[in-house]
Amino acid sequence: MAALMAAEAAAPPGPTEATETSETAEAAELSRALSRLLPGLETDSKVGRRRALEALQRALEAAWLEAPDGDPAAAAAFQGPWARLLLPRLLYCLADPAEGCRALAAHLLDLGLRRAARPRDALPRLLPALAARLAGPESARGRPPEACEELRLALVQLLSLAVRLGGPALAPHLDDALRVLRRTLLDPFAAVRRESCECAAGLARATPDHFHMQSESLIGPLMQSISHQHWKVRVAVIEATGTVIQFGSGKSVDDVLPHFAQRLFDDVPQVRQAVTCVVGGWLLDLRDRYSFFHKLIPLLLSSLEDDIPEIALAAAGLWEKVGLQWQRENEDDLKDKLDFSTPPPARHPSPETRPVLGCRELVFRNLSKILPAVCHDLTDWVVGTRLKAAQLLLVLLLHAEDHSTQHLDTVLRVLHRACADDDPAVVRSCTRSAELVGVFVSPEVFLKLILSTLKKSPSPSGLLVLASVIRGCPREALQPHLKVIAVELARPHICQGSENRLYGEHLLLCVRTLVSVCREDCRGCSLQLMEVLVTVMALSGATGLSDKVQETMDALAAVQGVDGSQDLYREHVGPLMEWVAASHHDWTVHSVELLQFNVVVTHAGPALGEVLPHLVPILRSCLQPARDPQMRLRLFSSLSRVLLSAKQTVDSQGQFHHYLNTVAKDILVPNLQWHAGKTAAAIRTAAVSCLWALLSSDVLSEKQIWEVQEMLMLDILTTLEEDSQMTRLISCQIINRFLKTSSGVADPDKFIKIYPELLKRLDDVSHEVRLAATSALVSWLACIQNDDGKSYYQSNIQFLYRELLVYLDDPEGAVQDAVLEVLKAGSVLFPELLVRETEAVVHKHRSPAHCQQLLQHLQALPPAQ
Incomplete structure (x- = not known):
């Protein structure tokens, strides 16, 4: 056994043991190298501390150059010295008095986190240190402990790195991270704010299970930064807010939406695009998005009308995804509508791009909640708000289609008010909305509401709404109601509602729109439309609508199948004359009927010759001396214009001579009588002008x-x-x-x-x-031609000769020449008498030239027979 153990001891180490031995050796070597440099961090000299930090940086970089990037063995070898020796000292250096030392410490911490095998092990010490450096005590206010902007940026970037590397391990340290972000999101340095926004989004994604409990604490700082002067900060805040709420609490949506709505007015397209993308993302992915549909949908739909095509296209794409997703999620509820889809309504403005069913249903189901806010914004004092609301209403109606009937009273009421807006863009959007009402709603419904409003209070905006609705309505749907519309427009309280130019323009627009939409169907109400046109022309006065009225009359004549407005008058002049003359006994200069009568008289042309039995009695009645003098002046003015072209007007049928006695005796004679006053003198001038016009017309x-x-x-x-x-x-x-x-x-x-x-x-x-x-x-002299009768006038002619010879010496040469012609013309009556009279005064004249010419003329006359 002892021998075996000895053999094993003498055997070479295996692979695992060799690796561990190598890592231990490398860690020991690194520890020894670091240990030699670390004491320099504790010196009192800031130069010494800086040199020590720089030496540490060189040593670490040299060690890392020898190991390949991402090598697990090198990372494992670095982990021990990093956590035991470097991290605590570098964190301590973050509070170094020298800015350069703090910057090097932050840089080394960044390098250490990236190289360490277990960076999340550093979080318990790193997060409190960053919080102390960037946020200070929770109760403290004012500037953060770190005064340098670039260093604050580096520290926030370090926090972002820790969030990215730490992941869910950050959950225990969430309080410190949020405390830092609440302060740095309001940092004076714009770059710090942008980095903080990215860090907040990363933190939300890294700790979803815990972040939602504290996410609301970031909403306040984010909303304070959403109006920052740098557009990149605003974009970063919007994107960060989207992520924070996505992974946080849905309760914050209500706090955020007013700020997002305000950013839709941002001058920078990137900001508006960021709002569009974030709101679209919420509508697709927010957990409790169904609760916020009525609040989020208006923001996304507002972007459909953005001036930048890219933003409008992005909004359209997101909105379609939202609609299709909702459609899939509610497929059972929509089964019948999906299986039996209805085609687009007639006159749909864009049937090829009709919104999908899901989008239409979403708008319809939330319209009752969205519409009140839109109506409120349409009355806002800020033009931009009103314009956005008008554009949004247009989009809503395009989606709601015939479902808008349920809200028609509200829609028409707000359109009636918005069409009176001072801003043309608001009015344009509202008129387009009114056209959609005509496209989607039955005329029986909208006419009942619109005409009742006009009866109560006629206004330019009400007429504009009516004209716009008619423009959108299909011809076949409008045809049964055409006569009703024409009759209502011709009623005095509407067609005589105002002399304002805008009122006249919109009233004229109603007629023009009826003619353009209904065309030949207008034949049945042509008379009523003519009454409206005559009234508009009568009341337009100096507002310059005459040309537009004439164009509309020509259009009406075209659909009536006649050649121009003259034939149109010929067709209706009798009823028109009866219409205006019904109250002629009570006319004054201010009577609208007088103005209408003048229009008919001066524009009817040859048709006047057919209504002389109506025309002359009206003139005789109204031109009596007892009637309003100003009215008589106006009538005489119109009569003069007519009489100047009598062959083309009152005598077009060759019947005017039957009424000559009435005109002369009953109209002109009473008004030629002398009465005191300037008005009476003006009337006599007008009467004389009428007589001259009659004599000059060559009809007598x-x-x-x-x-x-x-x-x-x-x-x-x-x-x-x-x-x-x-x-x-x-x-x-x-x-x-x-x-x-x-x-x-x-x-x-x-x-x-x-x-x-x-x-x-x-x-x-x-x-x-x-x-x-x-x-x-x-x-006068030419009238005396009878030789037997001229002796009766001899004494008068002699007196005339004498008087004329005086003017033959007039200072005005033209008068002298004219008088000479008179004397020459009268010389044939009593030439000898004229010779004697001339010779008697020739020596008295300053210049005898004209007398001599006259005498020469008399000598050249043939002798009297």
């Missing part, structure tokens, strides 16, 4: 003009004395026209009264009036 024969002359000449002569230059000028022109169409002198007593009034106008302050008066005198 000479006989008819003579009849008008007989009725109006004396009144026109009185208007020659008006203060208004325009009135005097037009009166001269009218008298000239009367005289030119007279074949001779019918009544000498009346005729003889004309020239003195014209002669007075040669003293007029207006150059134009003086010239017009000379032209009228030429016409």
Whole structure:
């Protein structure tokens, strides 16, 4: 036996024994090397301590260079000296007064953790040391014990390394780790915050069984950092929050969501994308996600309308995964809908990208919880919030489809308010939402609500909602209700609801949308639509909607099968005239019906010739002197425009002459009578203008003009004395026209009264009036042609010669020339008399040139027979 033992002792060691012997030898060698250097760490000189740390670094690096990276034997050999000799001293050096020594100690601790065979053995001493250095006492406030930013970053990175290497072994030390993170998540150095976020996420993943009990303590610091000025910090906080809640307590979701919602407004796309990914991850993987569907879904759906395509695509992908997953999880409940799927509704805006059934069901089942918050945000004072809410409402309605009928009252009420928003983007999103209401909801339902609202309080936003809903509604569904809509729009309280331009635009939009959607179906309500268009044009005034109204009329005419708005008026002018004239006995200048009448009169064109039995009595009634003067002025203005083109308007059928006596005697004569006041003078000017327009239209024969002359000449002569230059000028022109169409002198007593009034106008302050008066005198003289009768006027003509010879020396050369023409025209009556009168005054003129021209003209006349 003794011999055997001796042999065994002399035998070479086996492989296991050799390895253990080698590790022991290496550890012993490393221990001896370290033991020689460690005393330097305790010297009072910071330079000495630093040199010792640098020597330790060189020794360790030299030892590690000899062993391959990741060699288990080397790691095992290092474990003993590391845990027994290095770790406690390096942890002590973390509090060294010298910053350089602390940095080297942190670096060596990092290297040691990476090389040690059992790094988790260091956790009981490492975590308290890091907590003391980074967080200090729990009750202490202010800056952490470590003042250097770079060192704090290195220590947090060391903690992250410990979390990654320690794994579940960190559970007993969770308090220290969380205490550190609560402080470093609020560190002034942005890099420390980012590293802390990664560390918090790693800690949550490493200790899921214990972390959830304390996860809520990190939510406060994370939310304080979520609005940090550095966008990378914000992204890190959002991602860390996602992991912390995923492995922590679902109770924190409510605390986090308001901050996440605010980050959806972040100017940096990466931040918004981080929120989208985290929320999508929660909807897929959060343990109690069903409890938070109504809170998380709006955040993810909001990203579907993001300005950055990448974010919108990411949100769409996540949302589809959520819907498909929920669909699988609730397959039994959805069996009938899956087996008998319905096609997309008609006029669906994007049937090829219709959301999957799971997504639609999720929205429908949570809509009652989501909608109140959306409606509240649509009234927020911040434009960005309102815009996000409007975009979200659009997405919700697109998913809810016909299920939105259950919430239609709420939806329409909020759209009615939001469509009055000052921001165009909000209004655009809301009008798109209203279009979806038209796509998915029956007209019987939405018209009952919308029209009742318009009856109570007509508004531009209410009309915009109606127009948008009509635009989305299918033609065949809208057709049975078309007449009802047109009749309601034509009611006075709606079509006359406001003179505001926006109101008129939206009312016009309703008509234009009806025409574009229903097309030929509009023939049955064309009259009501015309009433609306006439009212919009009447009330638009200076707002400049006339062109748009005309375009809409042309569109209505096209679907009506007629050529343009003129034919449209021809078809409806009779009912339109009756419609506006129903209350003409009570009209004032402020009456909407007066404005509507003016529109019909000035735009109906040839159709007016067909309704003279209605038109003339209305004018006769409204243009009496007892009626509102301002109203009469407005009517005369419209009448003048019509009479200027009488052949294309009132006389289009050649019947106006039947009403000439009424127009002259019952309309013009009363308004040419003199009354005091500027308004009365303006009315006389308007009446004179109407008469001139009638005479200039070439619709009256000479006989008819003579009849008008007989009725109006004396009144026109009185208007020659008006203060208004325009009135005097037009009166001269009218008298000239009367005289030119007279074949001779019918009544000498009346005729003889004309020239003195014209002669007075040669003293007029207006150059134009003086010239017009000379032209009228030429016409007056031309009327005296009968040799037997001219002797009756000799004394008057002699007086006229004398007066005209005075103006032949007028300072104005143009007046001299005009008077010379008058004298030449009248010279054929009594040439010898004119020669004597001229010779009698020629020497009195400043310049005898015109007198000499006249005498030469008289000498050239043929001798009287």
